[in-house]
Amino acid sequence: MKISVRADLCCAAQLCTKNAPGIYRLDELGYNASDGDEVPPGQEAEARRGARSCPEGAINLEGE
Amino acid sequence: MTELAEARDYDDMFDIEEDALRSGAGVASDPYPAWAELLSRGPVHEGPISGFTGEEPSRGNLYIPGYQYFSVFSFAGVSAGFTRPDDFNSQSHQVSGSFTDTILALDGLQHRQLRDVIQEHFQPAAASSWWREKIIAGLVDELVGNFENQQQVDLNAQLFARLPLRTVTEGFGLSHEEGLDFRRGILAAMNYAATPEQRMQAMNAANEILDRVIRARMEQPQDDVISRLVAAKLPEEGEGTRPLTLNEIAGFCRLIVFAGGGTTWKQLGITLFALLNNRDQLEAVMADRTLLPKAILESARWYPNDPVFARMAKRDAELEGTMIPAGSILHLCLGSANHDPSRWEEPDKFDIFRPVQRSVAFAAGPHSCLGQHVAREEMLGAMNALFDRFPNIRWDPSKPAPKLSGSLISRGPGPLHVLLN
Numbered sequence: 001m002k003i004s005v006r007a008d009l010c011c012a013a014q015l016c017t018k019n020a021p022g023i024y025r026l027d028e029l030g031y032n033a034s035d036g037d038e039v040p041p042g043q044e045a046e047a048r049r050g051a052r053s054c055p056e057g058a059i060n061l062e063g064e
Numbered sequence: 065m066t067e068l069a070e071a072r073d074y075d076d077m078f079d080i081e082e083d084a085l086r087s088g089a090g091v092a093s094d095p096y097p098a099w100a101e102l103l104s105r106g107p108v109h110e111g112p113i114s115g116f117t118g119e120e121p122s123r124g125n126l127y128i129p130g131y132q133y134f135s136v137f138s139f140a141g142v143s144a145g146f147t148r149p150d151d152f153n154s155q156s157h158q159v160s161g162s163f164t165d166t167i168l169a170l171d172g173l174q175h176r177q178l179r180d181v182i183q184e185h186f187q188p189a190a191a192s193s194w195w196r197e198k199i200i201a202g203l204v205d206e207l208v209g210n211f212e213n214q215q216q217v218d219l220n221a222q223l224f225a226r227l228p229l230r231t232v233t234e235g236f237g238l239s240h241e242e243g244l245d246f247r248r249g250i251l252a253a254m255n256y257a258a259t260p261e262q263r264m265q266a267m268n269a270a271n272e273i274l275d276r277v278i279r280a281r282m283e284q285p286q287d288d289v290i291s292r293l294v295a296a297k298l299p300e301e302g303e304g305t306r307p308l309t310l311n312e313i314a315g316f317c318r319l320i321v322f323a324g325g326g327t328t329w330k331q332l333g334i335t336l337f338a339l340l341n342n343r344d345q346l347e348a349v350m351a352d353r354t355l356l357p358k359a360i361l362e363s364a365r366w367y368p369n370d371p372v373f374a375r376m377a378k379r380d381a382e383l384e385g386t387m388i389p390a391g392s393i394l395h396l397c398l399g400s401a402n403h404d405p406s407r408w409e410e411p412d413k414f415d416i417f418r419p420v421q422r423s424v425a426f427a428a429g430p431h432s433c434l435g436q437h438v439a440r441e442e443m444l445g446a447m448n449a450l451f452d453r454f455p456n457i458r459w460d461p462s463k464p465a466p467k468l469s470g471s472l473i474s475r476g477p478g479p480l481h482v483l484l485n
Contacts, residue, residue: 007420007421007422008361008420008421008422009188009422010422011422011426011427011428011429011432011433012143012146012147012428012429012432013428013429013430013432014147014429014430015176015430028140029139029140029143029144029147030143030144030147030148030428030429031143031422031428055179055183055187055432056187056188056432056437057187057188057189
């Protein structure tokens with residue numbers, strides 16, 4: 001499962017990292033920097049929870 | 065309400081310079097050159113934002129006496145101001161007494177839980193389905209239909225002032241007339257030139273309208289935002305949930321009708337202003353509408369209608385090399401951050417072909433603009449309708465050239481007289 005983040009939508013609410021710590025990374029300004037990252041096997045449910053919590057719907061999980 | 069009375073209402077409420085005077089801030093000249101110069105000297109400067117351009121440090125300019133102020137001009141600094149809630153929070157709204165009982169002024173878990181009850185209804189998927197199909201498309205048709213046989217029109221008065229207010233009020237479940245009365249009440253309640261009694265009276269009148277609609281939806285739910293708020297459940301401490309109080313529901317309505325009515329009005333005008341002044345880009349958008357979302361984001365970057373927001377330092381904190389003592393107020397200058405040359409090449413140029421990069425036009429962090437996707441749908445709907453029906457749209461040369469104006473913290477165009485055919 002691969003993480004896709006839309007740069008025009010991410011607003012640095014940081015709910016992804018709060019709800020799925022260890023899956024998502026932030027850049028130095030606090031925006032999601034996980035675009036292109038692979039979700040570690042076995043942590044798909046957590047990744048989904050983080051993606052769902054995004055207030056902007058900026059996170060898509062490819063290979064769903 | 066007669067057509068004439070309605071027109072007068074809109075003319076009066078949606079006049080950018082009247083708005084600046086009514087807020088107590090006063091009309092400010094173009095602040096961007098001064099902000100660029102300040103940013104070139106450093107990301108953070110001590111003092112309220114009004115002090116750097118010779119404006120009055122008034123409440124309308126987010127100034128309350130008795131606090132230490134820092135103004136932040138860089139993209140990194142403004143982003144940090146919005147995204148480090150443990151250092152900088154929204155207590156600034158409690159200090160200024162504006163929207164104190166709403167998500168705007170809450171922080172942390174309390175903020176997240178209250179915002180969560182309505183968040184989904186403002187996400188991109190809801191904006192491009194429920195809001196577009198049920199509310200926005202019909203309003204755009206009606207409003208553009210009102211003037212489509214005319215040779216010329218002031219788009220500020222006839223379309224841009226009307227669409228956002230009607231979108232939010234009708235989305236919430238207020239009638240058109242209730243929406244106008246409600247906004248008039250809120251504006252009067254925030255007129256700091258009036259006496260506290262006058263402001264209180266205006267707020268009570270606005271609240272009465274809301275109470276009536278909320279109670280009606282409690283009896284008989286409809287497909288609208290107020291009914292959703294009435295049905296919503298908030299998690300309680302420990303376990304269990306509770307419905308929102310009347311005050312919490314009314315707070316949402318006040319905030320969203322005020323914010324959604326005013327900001328989108330100005331940004332619609334700014335978007336048209338920028339495109340009509342850049343004919344090559346206008347023609348590109350006309351020919352390829354997939355460029356329109358980019359044009360809207362670039363308009364918000366280039367000239368965000370509310371270019372300054374406040375935050376309060378919760379504890380001593382370092383920001384871009386400056387120590388900010390606990391209790392200080394930050395004036396975060398989104399306008400300057402969106403023109404930070406370390407992030408954008410030729411930042412003062414309106415250019416829809418820039419690589420897509422998030423600006424802070426809709427702020428950032430947990431308080432990032434709730435209504436931004438609904439606003440973008442309104443802008444998409446309005447611009448598409450104008451460009452579909454009037455491919456020769458251009459400024460009316462017999463009228464004064466449109467200009468951007470307003471206060472230091474709320475800016476947009478005055479009248480936008482165009483020739484349609």
